[in-house]
Amino acid sequence: MKGWMVVLPAYNVAGNILNVITGTIEVVGDPGCILVVDDGSTDGTGQVCRQLPVVLLQHRKNRGKGAALRTGFSYALDRGIQKVVTLDADGQHDPRFIPQFTGLLEEQQLDLVLGIRTFAFSQMPKDRWLSNQLTSLLISVVAGKRIADSQCGYRAMNLEIYRRLRFFANRYDFETEVLLKYLLHGARTGFVEISRIYGGQKSSINRLTDTIRFIRTVLRVALYES
Numbered sequence: 001m002k003g004w005m006v007v008l009p010a011y012n013v014a015g016n017i018l019n020v021i022t023g024t025i026e027v028v029g030d031p032g033c034i035l036v037v038d039d040g041s042t043d044g045t046g047q048v049c050r051q052l053p054v055v056l057l058q059h060r061k062n063r064g065k066g067a068a069l070r071t072g073f074s075y076a077l078d079r080g081i082q083k084v085v086t087l088d089a090d091g092q093h094d095p096r097f098i099p100q101f102t103g104l105l106e107e108q109q110l111d112l113v114l115g116i117r118t119f120a121f122s123q124m125p126k127d128r129w130l131s132n133q134l135t136s137l138l139i140s141v142v143a144g145k146r147i148a149d150s151q152c153g154y155r156a157m158n159l160e161i162y163r164r165l166r167f168f169a170n171r172y173d174f175e176t177e178v179l180l181k182y183l184l185h186g187a188r189t190g191f192v193e194i195s196r197i198y199g200g201q202k203s204s205i206n207r208l209t210d211t212i213r214f215i216r217t218v219l220r221v222a223l224y225e226s
Contacts (some may be wrong), residue, residue: 001028002059004102005076008089009153011039014048016091021052024087035075036089037068045089065153066174070167071131073159082159091198100181101156101190110189111161114147114179115154117196122185129175135176143183145219150179154194161185172210173217178207180221 003074006024010017025031034054038046040083049056057071069086076084079192083103105113136150141153153175169177183189188217 001030001033001102002126003081004028004033004083004085004164005081006085006087006098007069007072008034008087009038009039009072009075010036010041010045010049010063010089011062011065011068012041012043012045013089013091014041014045017045017087017089018048018052020087020089020091020093020095021049021054021083024098025052027095035072037072039065039068040210048215059162064171064174065165066170066177070170071176072161077159077163081155084159085156085174087154092175096195097154101154103158104190105158108216109160109188110156112182112191113156113180113190113192114149116125116149116191117152117154118193124201129212135214135218137177139180139183143180144194144219145183145189147179147183148191150176152194154192155184163221166196168220169213169217171213173213176214176217177221180218181225182226184221 006028008020021034021219024034028034031053032055036049036054036056038049038056038058040059046058059073072083085098087095101113102108132149132151136147139150140147165181167174168175
């Protein structure tokens, strides 16, 4: 993983993050390239992370997933690291897919590799499925490129495009903003099919509020970037 950093945005995942981190260490080997950004957790997430030899940054208060990712990306860029993998810290993303993401980005010299979750309609909460389908459709129309799963947080990125752009989102819609801006700036993209583990974890997404925020973000980027 030389030249790479794995960024784990984390909020109140004390019961899951130990397994995620140990699984990631098994895959990447070097725990020093794993960065956890604890976004103001109140359940002891930070204390769990301090037991392991990973890099830990902490927000004093919860600022949103996008803010945590921004902190992680800035940390990487400040240290000359331009390639990152992002995955959720709640146990729903299997770290064993990391080599597929990094390998595809490097071998094909891509800017962005997106995870595509393989699930049937019956296996995903209906509100999540509807929100994802609507956002993916809007992004596909605006960008002129078929995006099957716009809300998947499992990604590999070359931060070269990212560092040249300005971003406004700080919550879940940040990933939507990054994806759409990358596409509109000609990013070379690839896809990796992943399995998604639904183990009863409670999502922090407010389906109505965040879906509206996703749509507003797409429209705002489309207006000013396209």
